Amino acid sequence: MKAYIITIGNELLIGDIVNTNASWIGTTLTQSGIQVEKVVTVGDNQTDITESLEEALSRSELTIMTGGLGPTHDDITKKAVADYFGSTLIKHEPTLEHIQKIFEKRGLPFTKSNYGQAMVPDNAEVLFNKWGTAPGMLFRKNGNIVVVLPGVPHEMKALILDKLLPKVKETERGQGIYKVHYFQLAGIGESTLSDEVIGDIGDMFNGRMSMAYLPHIWGITLRISCYADTEDEADKALEPVKEHIRKTASEYIYSESADVGLSSVIGTLLRSKQATLSTAESCTGGLLSGRITDVPGSSDYFKGTVVAYDNEVKKAVLGVSKASLEQHGAVSKEVAIEMARGVARQLGTDYALSTTGIAGPDGGTPEKPVGTIWIGYWSKKQELAIKLNLTKDRMINRDQTVVIALDLLRRRLNGIETLPYNLKPEFL
Amino acid sequence: MKAYIITIGNELLIGDIVNTNASWIGTTLTQSGIQVEKVVTVGDNQTDITESLEEALSRSELTIMTGGLGPTHDDITKKAVADYFGSTLIKHEPTLEHIQKIFEKRGLPFTKSNYGQAMVPDNAEVLFNKWGTAPGMLFRKNGNIVVVLPGVPHEMKALILDKLLPKVKETERGQGIYKVHYFQLAGIGESTLSDEVIGDIGDMFNGRMSMAYLPHIWGITLRISCYADTEDEADKALEPVKEHIRKTASEYIYSESADVGLSSVIGTLLRSKQATLSTAESCTGGLLSGRITDVPGSSDYFKGTVVAYDNEVKKAVLGVSKASLEQHGAVSKEVAIEMARGVARQLGTDYALSTTGIAGPDGGTPEKPVGTIWIGYWSKKQELAIKLNLTKDRMINRDQTVVIALDLLRRRLNGIETLPYNLKPEFL
Numbered sequence: 001m002k003a004y005i006i007t008i009g010n011e012l013l014i015g016d017i018v019n020t021n022a023s024w025i026g027t028t029l030t031q032s033g034i035q036v037e038k039v040v041t042v043g044d045n046q047t048d049i050t051e052s053l054e055e056a057l058s059r060s061e062l063t064i065m066t067g068g069l070g071p072t073h074d075d076i077t078k079k080a081v082a083d084y085f086g087s088t089l090i091k092h093e094p095t096l097e098h099i100q101k102i103f104e105k106r107g108l109p110f111t112k113s114n115y116g117q118a119m120v121p122d123n124a125e126v127l128f129n130k131w132g133t134a135p136g137m138l139f140r141k142n143g144n145i146v147v148v149l150p151g152v153p154h155e156m157k158a159l160i161l162d163k164l165l166p167k168v169k170e171t172e173r174g175q176g177i178y179k180v181h182y183f184q185l186a187g188i189g190e191s192t193l194s195d196e197v198i199g200d201i202g203d204m205f206n207g208r209m210s211m212a213y214l215p216h217i218w219g220i221t222l223r224i225s226c227y228a229d230t231e232d233e234a235d236k237a238l239e240p241v242k243e244h245i246r247k248t249a250s251e252y253i254y255s256e257s258a259d260v261g262l263s264s265v266i267g268t269l270l271r272s273k274q275a276t277l278s279t280a281e282s283c284t285g286g287l288l289s290g291r292i293t294d295v296p297g298s299s300d301y302f303k304g305t306v307v308a309y310d311n312e313v314k315k316a317v318l319g320v321s322k323a324s325l326e327q328h329g330a331v332s333k334e335v336a337i338e339m340a341r342g343v344a345r346q347l348g349t350d351y352a353l354s355t356t357g358i359a360g361p362d363g364g365t366p367e368k369p370v371g372t373i374w375i376g377y378w379s380k381k382q383e384l385a386i387k388l389n390l391t392k393d394r395m396i397n398r399d400q401t402v403v404i405a406l407d408l409l410r411r412r413l414n415g416i417e418t419l420p421y422n423l424k425p426e427f428l
Numbered sequence: 429m430k431a432y433i434i435t436i437g438n439e440l441l442i443g444d445i446v447n448t449n450a451s452w453i454g455t456t457l458t459q460s461g462i463q464v465e466k467v468v469t470v471g472d473n474q475t476d477i478t479e480s481l482e483e484a485l486s487r488s489e490l491t492i493m494t495g496g497l498g499p500t501h502d503d504i505t506k507k508a509v510a511d512y513f514g515s516t517l518i519k520h521e522p523t524l525e526h527i528q529k530i531f532e533k534r535g536l537p538f539t540k541s542n543y544g545q546a547m548v549p550d551n552a553e554v555l556f557n558k559w560g561t562a563p564g565m566l567f568r569k570n571g572n573i574v575v576v577l578p579g580v581p582h583e584m585k586a587l588i589l590d591k592l593l594p595k596v597k598e599t600e601r602g603q604g605i606y607k608v609h610y611f612q613l614a615g616i617g618e619s620t621l622s623d624e625v626i627g628d629i630g631d632m633f634n635g636r637m638s639m640a641y642l643p644h645i646w647g648i649t650l651r652i653s654c655y656a657d658t659e660d661e662a663d664k665a666l667e668p669v670k671e672h673i674r675k676t677a678s679e680y681i682y683s684e685s686a687d688v689g690l691s692s693v694i695g696t697l698l699r700s701k702q703a704t705l706s707t708a709e710s711c712t713g714g715l716l717s718g719r720i721t722d723v724p725g726s727s728d729y730f731k732g733t734v735v736a737y738d739n740e741v742k743k744a745v746l747g748v749s750k751a752s753l754e755q756h757g758a759v760s761k762e763v764a765i766e767m768a769r770g771v772a773r774q775l776g777t778d779y780a781l782s783t784t785g786i787a788g789p790d791g792g793t794p795e796k797p798v799g800t801i802w803i804g805y806w807s808k809k810q811e812l813a814i815k816l817n818l819t820k821d822r823m824i825n826r827d828q829t830v831v832i833a834l835d836l837l838r839r840r841l842n843g844i845e846t847l848p849y850n851l852k853p854e855f856l
Contacts, residue, residue: 010638010640011640011642011651012450012451012454012467013454013458013464013465013466013467014454014455014458014464015450015451015452015453015454015455015456015458015464016451016455016642016649016651016686017451017642017644018446018447018448018451019446019447019450019451019467020446022440022443022447022469023440023443023444023445023446023447024443025443026440026441026442026443026444027442027443027444028443030441030442030443036441036442036443037441037470037471037476038441038468038469038470038471038476039440039441039447039468039469040466040467040468040469041450041466041467041468042465042466043465043466044640048465048466070618070641070643071618071619071622071623072618072619072622072641073622073628073630074638074639074640074641105817106617106817106849107849107850107851108617108620108849109620109624111619111620111623111624112623113619113622113623114619131819131821152643154821154823154824212439212444214444214445223444279714279735281714284718285714285717285718285720285721285722285726285730285733286707286709286713286714286715286716286717286718286721286733286735287714287715287718288714289713289714289717289718289735290712290713290714290715290717290718292713293713293714293735293737294713294822294823294826296787296788296789296790296822297790298713298737299737299738302713302737302738303737303738303740303741304734304735304736304737304738304741304745305713305714305733305734305735305737306732306733306734306735306745307707307714307717307721307732307733307734307735308732309721309726309727309730309731309732309733310727310731310732310775312731312776313731313732313775316774317732317734317745317774317775346744346745347738347740347741347744347745348740360724361724362724362725394722394724395722398722
């Protein structure tokens, strides 16, 4: 099955918003064995919307349109599509009730343009949107499907996963399968991983298989994929590659699922040990703790955090010694370890992580330039710190520190000897 | 001048890469007064590339193509364009020397496919790419410009800024300017803002002006824009609209710049009062603190945070009373206020914010369903709490709580009486 994506909105054309919807849809359809042929972005303009829809119908069995379904005047996607399919707009009672309830619950007044959101084309199948106020709409024409969805990412995603894909699978006529497997890795650079760890494994690939290195802020996602006639054929082709990667890159792999992140892996490890965690943060300002608590149920093992942005707080709450602060400065091995130790004692946890550093853009010195960051680790058995020399960019430095701290903990919990990026541990 | 963007690459279609090139080009062209009409993404497929190029030439004076210029077999953009323009490929000496030097410097062997990168269409103007190995190419047809650029972001950006835009400006025949103004608003829904606060102001717009509501996690960005012959004409057209918005929506506007966010506005307000801030977080787990410290120099006014994920920490570190926890539960007005009060005392700050709630997906009860969240506020003059009834989605609940807490503080610091979403303050 071939698909065509039309994303609508002036804000996309002028670059106010990055088109993450298109990439998410691309990934999701590809994983379902649907081939995305073309992505088009047009403004809130009826002629452009209609022309794109016509082209889409001429070359693809599935057309996904997103955006321009909001309650305000500049949103005209529904009108354009209704005109194209010769529809009359009628009231959709379940949607109206649903929207009214949302407004009631939030204590907001219900206005005329909200009422308009419950109007749907009479010849469309309504995809009820329990996550928001604009319903999805599905049209069928000569066996092809056209679906119109809101541009709000979580609503669009839920409607595709819960409503659209099951319908598409009903419609589809056995076109073979596409299988994909993910490895998520941390604590290593892309070229070292590909050149020195995994090596050239081109021989292991037949013409219908491929592998991609996708570096991102959480590390590297390695995607290996295969088109095949049967599930079994795909598994047989992929297995030797998976084995090779598991064998060569074992210490770096934290997950073999695209949905299971580093925080969730750490949660599973802590839970299995019935151990608890706390953090003491300076340069990351709460982001490390924020990522740890992204995971539902993290209160089972995570006790809390002290963000000590101020040296007084480091002393008063965490018990960092005046001597260490004066002799070595706040950005030092000594303070990093004392922060971790202090928060573990204060909150009574089995493990603790700390961060202290110069995130930038200002505050650097010749000895401690911007990007100098210490991560501290404390457990009953061991306390240590590692020193990072990162970039001049505040956001990158903070995010990178969070990932490396989490990877450090993952390795310790897993009994892996080495540290992220082969950094050397430093002790008091 | 109208522009059409064609981004090329299978990795874009299958969503392995987010199309940040398209948004960057959109922003850059818009700022130069060039109107982006359409963005198309196709795979590494000659027919699709050629068809898109034909459509682009039929409707725009400027076509920008990026991607598919690498040395590997799957990159076919150069061949497609050369075929379309009936070109012969010839060697470009400066590029060849440049590439050879790069390889020499890196100690890498120079292969046949690298040599191919120095071959350019004989009827193209070469845009020398000192930042990488694939040169840009510029074609002219019937007064229109088609430019072909590598997809590597920093190379593409440098070629557009340094090489393309100066040439476009030469070519342009005085097509006037584009002016844009942003308002950033928080604490109000999109439809209430448009229907009841700002109202229908269609009469204030001439045919070359437009307004868009862009809702996002930080609130709503309102963009008003205008094409005009002169700067002065644009200002005159936009001024009455700006005045109207400032008059009607004043309490919601936190910034009139696309780059200045809520955290940074709060930082400016605190700095001007020489006041300090701390936070005590439960359900947001450090994200509120993380956002506050996104701002460089935030250590001037931000002292720190206690993330009290555990009730023991709420009692021991923040001094929340056992009685309140037992009688009202951790998710209550009483605990929210005691958390804010406790962290202000513990860290010695002038202001404090707190969060406690059920972020989900589990943990709800009939009286306190998932999405029930309290925000506490403390200053020397006043302590209060507000209750939110949010969604079933953990991520949305946490992010929304952060934004509402920051907006609450902004309003208090600015002396604005009302609270976000017109919520009622609750006191002890």
